[in-house]
Amino acid sequence: MESIKRQRRLLLTGAAALGLAASGLVRAQAAQGIEVWKDPNCGCCQDWISHLEQNGFKARVFDSGNNAARAQLGMPQPLGSCHTALVQGYVIEGHVPAKDIQRLLKEKPQALGLAVPGMPIGSPGMDGPAYGGRRDRYEVLLVLKDGSTRVFQRHA
Template identity: 40%
Template structure:
């Protein structure tokens, strides 16, 4: 084998090796598009958007002073509002909902308006502090059906 042929073979191995080690690596999953409405002064929402982007989402942030109205129109009861309201593939996601719960929503596609994690619980994605107990995420509807627990974790 000539030196030139050996260099060519080694080059092919180096170029092709990553694709062989991680099948499908060349075809990354498409980003999940989301629009997040937040209070202009809320910094935890910025951290939450970064968390989502690190987990396969493309987040468009829209500061607003009409957050309560946006949540209400989306079907989120006032008592269950989170610190921001996000829309993703036809669902409302209110508050600091962990990404694995959002992914479950998008896979199962239940007949609901969306989900919400009320308030700003410590340790939730985007929030500092230690998580105290499970995070309870509620399913909400636009037709007035009472909210129900969607996930806890």
């Protein structure tokens, strides 16, 4: 009888520990750190950061502009936008949706990062009430280390 109670306690303790470990893993994944360089007066950049934070990223923001960061991180100027970010060694340029960043981090391609050149209306951060629900088509580009690109994701 004592042996059964001991086994039951061990089983319950193990299940509880597994549950705590799993919840910690979820929290760790949900708190993915990302560094963002932006202009201090840019509202759409802040809206994009809010989109990331609502999707499990923890942003560290540098309000110093992004031109120097973009150049230092190797993102080609023609792919530029109003903010540049760095997450797990990948450069993120512009209004890239959080789910595309999450896919990048899961797939881990040999690449510099992702870019949404310009500021397409309907992309995260460019989708507020001021745009009246308008959503333009745009592409998220996978930027290879040599600066070439290919389409990573299309958004209608």
